[in-house]
Amino acid sequence: MASDKISVSGFRHFFPTEDGPVQATGTIDLAIREGEFVTLVGPSGCGKTTLLKAIAGFIAPSEGTILCDGKPVKGPGRERGVVFQELAILPWRTVRRNIAHGLEIAGASKAVRESTVARLVDLMGLAGFEDRYPHELSGGMRQRVAVARTWAADPEIILMDEPFAAVDAMTRLTLQEELGRLCATTGKTVFFITHSVDEAVFLADRVLVMTKRPGTIKAVLEVPRHGSGGRDWDSFTADPEMRNISEQVMHLVHAERGAR
């Protein structure tokens, strides 16, 4: 399809080990449209991070092709931003300089850098912390900086690998709402990996469910949006339609437990 932002076809990946190659994923075909928020849930070890790494260009697929805007992915690039699960912002840069890093690399003027940082600091609730170093921030704050840094670089596609997994439950709810709002206002194409069913449904336009290793995509569920802007947890939990989708996803994920 012409309007596919990301297109994965016939993807399969093996990791070399001492006892020969181990299959990390089954055959995966996947297309993500421009501006779409796609989440991927699956049991741990199913190969979801492998798929994300391949789209990011960190690993070359053993089989199949990955296209981004119709062009094959060859290594990491600034049009595909990544938010990692672990601390990936630079400890030796302040919040401000971390967020501005992508713009700095792109050679943006000081005025542009400053206004972008100011906007994102505001959006992500980081006001007052601009000149702190990451080690002086809480885990939730650091992930906000990571998200802001990726958005500031203005990639077309954003890949997120369980970005809120290491954050406490309360903060996570806030971050999820903030992310939803951010996406609604910026219209980015997002591919988001998680093992939390609620998170997957809450954020998504479309939820993909993966089987256990070697993982393939076993189900795709559309999550309709009513009105613009991100969702909020209060109305999300009160909405029977959303609850219904969550339950379906939960059943699909649970069926993947068992034999292991």
Added chain:
Amino acid sequence: MTWVPERLVWRVLPAAPAAVLLAVWAIYWWIERPPPSTIPSIAAVVWIYGEQLLNGLLVADIAASLARLLGGAALGIVTGIAAGFVAGLHRPTAEFFNPLVTFFNAISGIVWLPLVIGWLGVGTALATFLIWNTVFFIVFQNTVLGVQLVPEVLELSVRTLGASRWETLKSVTLPGALPYILTGIRSGLGFGWRALIAAELVGANTGLGHMIFSGAEYHRADIIVAGCLAIGVIALAMDRWLLVPVERRTVRRWGLVTEARGN
């Protein structure tokens, strides 16, 4: 009763052992009166400083030693960091050079003295070579370790911001390896002093090592002790006023090295 702030106490306290040492020395000398060629009196050492300051020799010796140390160490640090980066970033290169490094590391520094004195004669070239040879391996090995320990996720994340290889080296690898590089420089300088003094003991006409050597020729313990004290004090001053501030402004500020536990 007035309490002196705890911080102030801890700032002053490190001087206490030095004071105790001086006191023991003074008391021992006052009771025992050893022959001046074995242990000098404090007064004699102070006298030497006065004398050598007035005739300009002390300043000349310190200047000569410092110039050699800084020259050799700068060379060792720059080459050590550069080679350490290459080896740290590229495993095959590291493995290729590994036997060579282990071989030459075992005989680094003053081991070369008997041979190299014939090649380079006495003077600055000899000292520079010995110091470079000592500092290089220490900085090199620390840099390799530091580069290898930078979390890969930091490099990947910056690559996705559009960073080139060079930008990644500059903004991730270098600051990430800095704690180890600084440790390498600190211990390298310590070993560098030893190499310097060894070189100057036999192969120089100026410098603190030469001062000590000439003291030994005339059985002048006062000169020997004065020379040794000068070395220790200068090394301490360099560490406190040169390296510690760099560390405080970088790796400590960034939280890469935590302050010692407890207080």
